[in-house]
Amino acid sequence: MKIxxxxxxxxxxxxxxNLAKAGHDVTGFDMAKVTIEGVAMAASAVSAASSAxxxxxxxxxxxxxxxxxxxxxxxxxxxxxxxxxxxxxxxxARAVAEQAANSGLLAVDAPVSGGxxxxxxxxxxxxxxxSADAFATAAPLFDIMGQKAVxxxxxxxxxxxxxxxxMILGVTMVATCEAFALxxxxxxxxxxxxxxxxxxxxxxxxxxxxxxxPGVGPQSPADNGYQPGFAAELMLKDLRLSQQAAxxxxxxxxxGELARALYAQFVExxxxxxxxxxxxxxxxxxxxxx
Ligand code: NAD
Numbered sequence: 001m002k003i004x005x006x007x008x009x010x011x012x013x014x015x016x017x018n019l020a021k022a023g024h025d026v027t028g029f030d031m032a033k034v035t036i037e038g039v040a041m042a043a044s045a046v047s048a049a050s051s052a053x054x055x056x057x058x059x060x061x062x063x064x065x066x067x068x069x070x071x072x073x074x075x076x077x078x079x080x081x082x083x084x085x086x087x088x089x090x091x092x093a094r095a096v097a098e099q100a101a102n103s104g105l106l107a108v109d110a111p112v113s114g115g116x117x118x119x120x121x122x123x124x125x126x127x128x129x130x131s132a133d134a135f136a137t138a139a140p141l142f143d144i145m146g147q148k149a150v151x152x153x154x155x156x157x158x159x160x161x162x163x164x165x166x167m168i169l170g171v172t173m174v175a176t177c178e179a180f181a182l183x184x185x186x187x188x189x190x191x192x193x194x195x196x197x198x199x200x201x202x203x204x205x206x207x208x209x210x211x212x213x214p215g216v217g218p219q220s221p222a223d224n225g226y227q228p229g230f231a232a233e234l235m236l237k238d239l240r241l242s243q244q245a246a247x248x249x250x251x252x253x254x255x256g257e258l259a260r261a262l263y264a265q266f267v268e269x270x271x272x273x274x275x276x277x278x279x280x281x282x283x284x285x286x287x288x289x290x
Pocket of ligand 1: 006007008009010011012029030031032034045057058059060061064068086087088112113115116228230231234237
């Protein structure tokens with residue numbers, strides 16, 4: 001396939017490289033000067049998109065996605081497919097899909113989980129929204145870039161699944177970290193805490209697979225000075241998107257809102273910027289009840 005790839009950052013770069021390695025003809029564009037193995041670089045987003053069968057975007061946020069979509073969708077050949085893999089608000093995902101349909105294109109919103117390691121290793125999970133035809137076109141590319149793709153429903157359903165998942169993740173990480181800090185103060189050994197919780201009803205991905213306590217459980221960013229991993233800023237971004245979505249549909253999400261407020265405090269007023277999102281544990285360690 002002839003693929004245009006716009007947004008070749010930490011995630012998009014390795015995803016585009018994997019498509020090229022699998023034999024696709026990939027032309028990329030990024031605002032920053034980057035070179036990606038196997039990917040021809042275009043001078044603009046429009047020139048990367050104008051003769052492509054599929055254009056993939058992997059951009060920082062919904063505002064940038066809308067601006068790029070405004071430029072490229074009208075330039076893409078009729079019948080081509082736009083796949084947006086960025087994490088953006090549900091409204092932007094739906095607006096861009098509608099604009100694509102008006103230009104005679106197929107569209108899929110397909111945010112990912114799995115992080116930079118998943119992008120490099122081709123083991124991402126894709127959560128996709130769009131028509132069955134659009135998903136069928138995108139599926140072979142998801143197979144190259146990832147290990148699993150779930151067709152979640154109509155346009156916007158991929159973004160909805162992503163922010164609901166990450167709201168659970170943020171809330172669970174906060175709960176796991178505050179429980180470790182309480183256990184410390186109660187004199188409970190961290191390894192014993194892990195041994196019990198990881199095999200009891202308090203278990204979770206944050207405890208069992210990404211334990212925030214250094215030296216306990218499998219290797220995680222906690223064992224590497226809390227270098228990300230999944231940065232606290234990105235968790236804050238996703239929690240904000242979840243609360244924006246909750247407001248737009250009048251959903252009551254008190255735990256998600258509390259997690260958003262805690263990550264905002266951590267990133268903006270404490271030392272959370274640049275740290276992994278599991279660095280909530282040393283934050284709680286230093287605190288008392290007030
Ligand atoms: P990044 O900042 O490394 O990459 C974004 C790229 O987009 C940059 O290279 C930037 O130069 C480029 N860009 C910005 N505006 C542009 C424009 N108008 N035209 C062309 N290129 C433009 O970010 P990332 O970590 O690759 O994340 C990309 C998306 O994936 C985000 O929506 C993020 O929330 C999501 N995501 C990231 C992770 C992760 O662990 N990094 C995990 C899951 C999802």
